[in-house]
Amino acid sequence: MSVKILHIDSNHPILWQQLEDAGFENHTDFKSSKEEIEAKIQDYNGIVIRSRFKIDKTFLDKATNLQFIARVGAGLESIDCDYAEAKGIHLIAAPEGNRNAVAEHSLGVILSLFNNLNQADAEIKAGQWNRESNRGHELDGKTVGIIGYGNMGKAFAKKLRGFDVEVLFHDIVENIGDENAKQVSLQELQQKADVLSLHLPWTSETDKMVNSDFINAFAKPFWIINTSRGKNIVTADLVEAMKAKKILGAGLDVLEYEKLSFETLFQDKNTPAAFQYLLEAKNVLLTPHIAGWTFESHERLAQVIVNKIKSIF
Secondary structure, eight states, rough: OOOOEEEEEEOHHHHHHHHHHHEEEEEEEEOOHHHHHHTGOOOGGGEEEEESSSSOHHHHHHHOOOOOOEEEOOTTTOOOHHHHHHTTTTTEOOOHHOOOOOOHHHHHHHHHTTTTTEEEEHHHTTOOEEEEEOOOOSTOOEEEEOOOOOOHHHHHHHHGGGOOOEEEEEEESSOOOBBBBEEEOHHHHHHHEEEEEEEEOOOOOTTTTHHHHHHTOOOEEEEEEEOGGGGBBBBBHHHHHHTTSSSEEEEEEEEEEOOOOSSSSSSSSSHHHHHHHHHHOOTTTEEEEOTTHHHHHHHHHHHHHHHHHHOOO
């Protein structure tokens, strides 16, 4: 019996081609609603997704022949993982595929914020030549704190090896320090960090983790980078901290207001006041969830998924 796979999001063509070459039967449906997919999912042994809709209990109960769910990305928050695993369904993700892209993006954001690159560029293009107001900071001599030391956090720490910086990290998993970073308590990280970079999944434990209490526990004013998930930060609290100069600058590749698919921004048509502040602030750098979205990672993510699917059968 052939293994039938339904692809509900587009991906790099090597994913389809290599699965076909390995004898899998590929089908696509990029348009149908969740309900329409549910009506036929019992015909498939595997499903390949990005983030079009949530794979919940209703979906899983109808997927009576499903053996795996493969998400071409790093996180699995769009899947009811506990319920899927209870049904014996393999869950596949590919954080190895875009960790380098995220690490490079994070470093680029820090250097841009420290040196006012985007602000200075915009001013010159507007006919302004402002040197003193664009005087920058150097990364050397700073302490960089990383929260979350999985694939992304480790890749970012490795990129920092060329700088004269102290790299600390906090993670709920113990004893995972390496030559690139020292594992510390959250309290020690908050006492020492000049820069905070988030590399966390979005879970019940990390949801709204960066709030006023969390920010005020830092001993020094600091810069913050978020390439993880937008809902890990309470944007209104972030903005208040920026107004109070507790946070010196923010590089946000992800936003609290993103929809689950990551393809659109707001849940409604209103612009929240906190987001309006971010749009106007000179010490804020915003990007549309592209830290892991490079040409190289596009192919690498697909290859990781292919390899993991083939390892099951």
